[in-house]
Amino acid sequence: MKILVIRRDNIGDLVCSTPLIRALRQQLPDANIQALVTHYNAEVLARNPDLDVVYSYQKAKHRGPGEGRFGIYWDRLKTILALRQAHFDWVLLPGGAQASSLRFARMIAPQRVLVRDDQDKVAGPHEVEQCCHLLVRMGLSYAAPAPVVVPDPQLSAVFHQQCVAHLGFVPTRLIGVHISARKVSQRWPAERFAGFIRHVTQSPGTACLLFWAPGSADDPKHPGDDEKAAAVMAATGSAPVVPLPTQGLDKLIAGLSLCHSVLCADGGAMHLAAALGKPMVCLFGDSDPERWGPWAVPHRIAQSPQRHVEDLALDAILSRWTALASDSHG
Known part of the structure; x- marks a missing residue:
């Protein structure tokens, strides 16, 4: 059996589709399972043990300096032709009936196209649950395993060496603090992040890794x-x-x-951390934790009644952090 999973949207959406891919591999160990994603998020599936091939294409809006639209669309056409010649039994669209995904599916011309829709809500409110309900519609057993993301081991080793060199000691505990958020409602003030760091690093041997999207806030294209x-x-x-x-x-x-x-806001970094098995406290603004919360990993959600992260006090986050640590140790 040959199966193609198409997911062309955001990082977190793709991470939430990896449980479906894992369940397909577990139930169909001899199947040829492939994926089609964008260049922007293809690294999510790099080294994924459940996939045979990962195809990616460039969105025109993500083109870099010197990249023309003609070249992008020509490369995309070649990818579609290669996928069409593969003669897939199934094309799965866990992201739903997006016009571009449906267009890709029609051009690839598989035997069957399965699109996530309202009938998949019976599995539960979470994105992972609804993606994985496609298994049932294929005649397989429902399962919603943990998400899967595999880091580049060489890059991880380089970063570890850089951390030790910067700190001057080998930390016994590294806490990730990710301060960037695409949505305004998900952004926590700098001084509260700093207060969190000062508090958690009081424990001997503990240090923090500070993550953010590089660039100036006033960059119109990539703030x-x-x-x-x-x-x-x-x-x-x-x-x-x-x-x-x-x-x-x-x-x-x-x-x-x-x-x-990890401490982070709802977004791509949160889902990546969950797929790496990291316990976390998550800052939620105007989004739904029942649908988008971390899947299959210990966590605590912080969300104000006003659904704005800026309303969350430092003490509220520290209390959740203490509770999360107690669970992890217990």
């Missing part, structure tokens, strides 16, 4: 958090903190893989 990161670093004083701007998704995954636990 980043360089200024916010500088403010956090300045406010942490002598606390042991290693700055780690993540210019690429491979670097974010490798850095998160070194952490014992």
